[in-house]
Amino acid sequence: MPPTVAPDRPTAVKTKKRPVFPFTAIVGQEEMKLALILNTIDPKVGGVMIMGDRGTGKSTTIRALADLLPEIEVIADDPFNSHPSQRELMSDEAWGRVEAGKEVTVAHKQVPMVDLPLGATEDRVCGTIDIEKALSEGVKAFEPGLLAKANRGILYVDEVNLLDDHLVDVLLDSAASGWNTVEREGISIRHPASFVLVGSGNPEEGELRPQLLDRFGMHAEIHTVRQPDLRVQIVEQRTQFDAAPEEFLLEYEIQQQEIRKTLEEARKLLPRVTIDRELRLKISEVCSELDVDGLRGDIVTNRAAKALAAWEGRTEVEVDDIRRVIVLCLRHRLRKDPLESIDSGYKVRKVFGEIFKVSSDVDDD
CATH class of the missing domain: 3.40.50.300 (P-loop containing nucleotide triphosphate hydrolases)
Known part of the structure; x- marks a missing residue:
């Protein structure tokens, strides 16, 4: 039996959530x-x-x-936020109810x-x-x-x-x-x-x-922002938000809706994003050259590059996508000794530039 959608939630009992900085x-x-x-x-x-x-x-x-x-669909009154239909996101109890054909009520939270x-x-x-x-x-x-x-x-x-x-x-x-x-x-x-x-x-x-x-x-x-003009901007924004949060949130509502929509579209697009085998080989070459233990670095860099392509509305990963994520994915995997400090990204950028044949003196976005 398919899940049933809960009736419209009464606004009268809806608690007003605490304002969150946009x-x-x-x-x-x-x-x-x-x-x-x-x-x-x-x-x-x-x-x-x-x-x-x-x-x-x-x-x-x-x-x-x-x-x-955005809000997610859950089985009402389920303590595990179980998805109404995806098995891997459902508790065993919820799955048992669905398999037995029992009615489950779907809510949004x-x-x-x-x-x-x-x-x-x-x-x-x-x-x-x-x-x-x-x-x-x-x-x-x-x-x-x-x-x-x-x-x-x-x-x-x-x-x-x-x-x-x-x-x-x-x-x-x-x-x-x-x-x-x-x-x-x-x-x-x-x-x-x-x-x-x-x-x-x-x-x-x-x-x-x-x-x-x-x-x-x-x-x-x-790192702490050092530019005086940006520091002033941050202080002013925080002061405005604390003084009148509802008005401040209203100013950013359009941008919030736009980024929320982009996120939803990126999630839907992600399964269709591909990465060329040649690029995957070069990612693994970078990991090998940096002596990264295991294969987590390779896997995460591939996934992150695909997520970035989806975020920008593309179905194919480009070299620049890899450049923008590879430091984030690898810098913490270079440290072998607990007493060493984590690389700022210089080593990763240098090896990336050598293997991908691009300039290595670019800054991360």
Whole structure:
């Protein structure tokens, strides 16, 4: 039986959401914005690690992106934000109901944006199983955690470099597989956990181990804006937003709608985007020349280049697409020693220029 659409939601009970600074009003930090957009178009890029100075708008930009995304279809009252028809985005319980021909009600909701607090425990993140209830009543009593809430959305971890390595491993495993499995005393429960993982931190407080850092698809560096005129512009914008958020949002509504529409079109176009074999060979040649361990660098660069082509409305990847994403995809994979600092991008650009036969002294957009 096909899913039924819930009747129009009554506006009277609709809660007014808190105003969020518009994505299109954010000045500078193009590298971070591009990485976030590409992960939104293709979540399989693998998330993004954002490292930079304090007070550079990391959290503001991530929340602005989540607010920008169009609403998603979910099965009403499902704790995992299950998709009404796509199996890989549905919980086993929801899939069982659909397979049995039971009626499911479809609702619409804002893309979830989940903040992971630094002091979170594994149970809080993954969820817990009530062993006593399971044994006494014979049912799998599961209390969903933050990974369930983040399914089909964005999971943001501020100061991820200060998070326990084991917990980072759990997050990265779930982000890579799209599923979270909780096992306690011989009882196993799993649920979909497909989300864009965004981590941020200040390099002065330490880096992640290279093995963990490699698991992030992209690595963006952001710096404090130094130009006085841009600093004044940022301060003025923030002051206007804080004083009259509704009026400020109205000024950017058209740009917000345009970028929202472009995102939707890019997602639809992505499956049709192709990348020439010769370009794929050169990407792998760059990775090999840079001595990048494993194949994640190759895969992520291919995916990111295709996402960028889709973002710009093209079905074929060009050399310039690769140039614009390859530093984001590879710079954090060059560090072999935890005591080394992450390359700013010079090595990647240099090798890219040599292999692709283009000028290597270009700046990233």
